[in-house]
Amino acid sequence: MSTDLSGIEGVTYPWDDYPAPGTVREVADGILWISTPVPFVGLRQVNLWLIRDVAGWTMIDCGYGWDETRGLLETVWKEALGGRPITRLIVTHYHPDHAGNMAWIVERWGQLLPNMTLGEWFAANVSMNFGYADNIKQRGLWHKKHGLDEQRQRLFEQEVVPYDVGVSLPGQFKRLRENDIVTIGKDRWRVIVGQGHAPEHVSLYCEARKILIAGDQILPQITTNVSTWPMEPEADTLASFLETCQKFLGQLDPETLVLPSHRKPFRNVLFRLRELGHHHAARLNVILEASKGEVTAGDLLDVLFRGKLDGHQIGFAMGEAIAHLNYLVQTGRMRRVDTRDGTWRYAKLDGFDKPVTLEL
Numbered sequence: 001m002s003t004d005l006s007g008i009e010g011v012t013y014p015w016d017d018y019p020a021p022g023t024v025r026e027v028a029d030g031i032l033w034i035s036t037p038v039p040f041v042g043l044r045q046v047n048l049w050l051i052r053d054v055a056g057w058t059m060i061d062c063g064y065g066w067d068e069t070r071g072l073l074e075t076v077w078k079e080a081l082g083g084r085p086i087t088r089l090i091v092t093h094y095h096p097d098h099a100g101n102m103a104w105i106v107e108r109w110g111q112l113l114p115n116m117t118l119g120e121w122f123a124a125n126v127s128m129n130f131g132y133a134d135n136i137k138q139r140g141l142w143h144k145k146h147g148l149d150e151q152r153q154r155l156f157e158q159e160v161v162p163y164d165v166g167v168s169l170p171g172q173f174k175r176l177r178e179n180d181i182v183t184i185g186k187d188r189w190r191v192i193v194g195q196g197h198a199p200e201h202v203s204l205y206c207e208a209r210k211i212l213i214a215g216d217q218i219l220p221q222i223t224t225n226v227s228t229w230p231m232e233p234e235a236d237t238l239a240s241f242l243e244t245c246q247k248f249l250g251q252l253d254p255e256t257l258v259l260p261s262h263r264k265p266f267r268n269v270l271f272r273l274r275e276l277g278h279h280h281a282a283r284l285n286v287i288l289e290a291s292k293g294e295v296t297a298g299d300l301l302d303v304l305f306r307g308k309l310d311g312h313q314i315g316f317a318m319g320e321a322i323a324h325l326n327y328l329v330q331t332g333r334m335r336r337v338d339t340r341d342g343t344w345r346y347a348k349l350d351g352f353d354k355p356v357t358l359e360l
């Protein structure tokens with residue numbers, strides 16, 4: 001596949017705006033789009049989906065666990081379901097904007113079993129009880145080791161939103177696995193498990209109708225957060241993410257309508273996937289160029305991110321910077337310098353000048 005994307009038409013958006021709060025928009029026969037607010041500055045909103053099912057509706061994702069979302073959902077359920085109940089809940093991944101209201105929805109509709117992968121179920125429960133990727137103390141020490149300056153570290157500590165603030169979990173779930181077929185109404189939706197953003201993220205693909213419910217795995221306009229977290233410090237999450245992009249490229253029809261979790265539904269998914277490869281290659285090259293001597297992930301924030309980061313964003317930015325450094329280490333372009341003071345610094349390997357290309 002060519003890396004030259006010039007002259008190829010980019011992503012297109014069939015709808016110019018979002019459904020108003022508390023309303024739905026039908027994006028395909030029997031598929032309704034809901035947009036709900038999140039408390040994170042850059043993200044703004046998260047999309048939830050309702051799919052007409054045999055006896056009721058299947059709902060995809062739960063929204064952030066706060067009153068704003070619960071109020072809007074009550075309105076939608078009253079007005080848009082035609083008097084039929086929610087009979088199934090599918091959760092793409094454990095993050096608070098997707099899993100937040102899980103327990104509330106489960107109880108509200110009479111003990112549904114949320115359908116999700118084992119990895120996401122575990123991640124949700126470990127986050128709730130032990131912090132997991134969100135262990136704030138461990139993340140603080142990890143940032144320090146990676147050279148984050150004091151001022152940003154303080155901002156992180158003040159503003160980061162812990163997992164349990166926006167999530168409530170039920171006690172049971174139903175497991176989804178790669179390539180499972182979930183029949184919703186008359187349609188067969190295939191589970192595609194993705195990596196790099198969350199441990200076992202679920203996307204659902206209806207091949208016959210050429211529709212992908214992408215979750216956070218493929219987003220337009222913004223890029224999916226790909227972070228390395230302190231409990232697995234050498235994880236090459238970027239390689240995992242790119243592997244999933246490659247898998248999508250091999251499976252999706254070029255005409256697919258993508259229903260992402262953030263921003264608006266779009267077309268030209270193959271272009272978007274290749275564009276994501278280019279985006280990450282460009283970031284890797286920015287790091288290589290900025291690495292004159294030894295650098296830390298903390299040094300790279302000003303190089304990689306424009307504009308002021310709030311405390312919550314600083315955590316994600318550090319995770320992303322470390323993920324990109326790990327990729328450069330794993331692919332033999334940089335090495336971690338062994339330093340006695342406990343700070344993790346990185347340096348380019350001698351004789352390495354060729355820019356990274358990621359041809360998806």
Ligand SMILES: [Zn+2]
Pocket residue numbers: 046095097098216261262
């Ligand atoms: Zn999300």
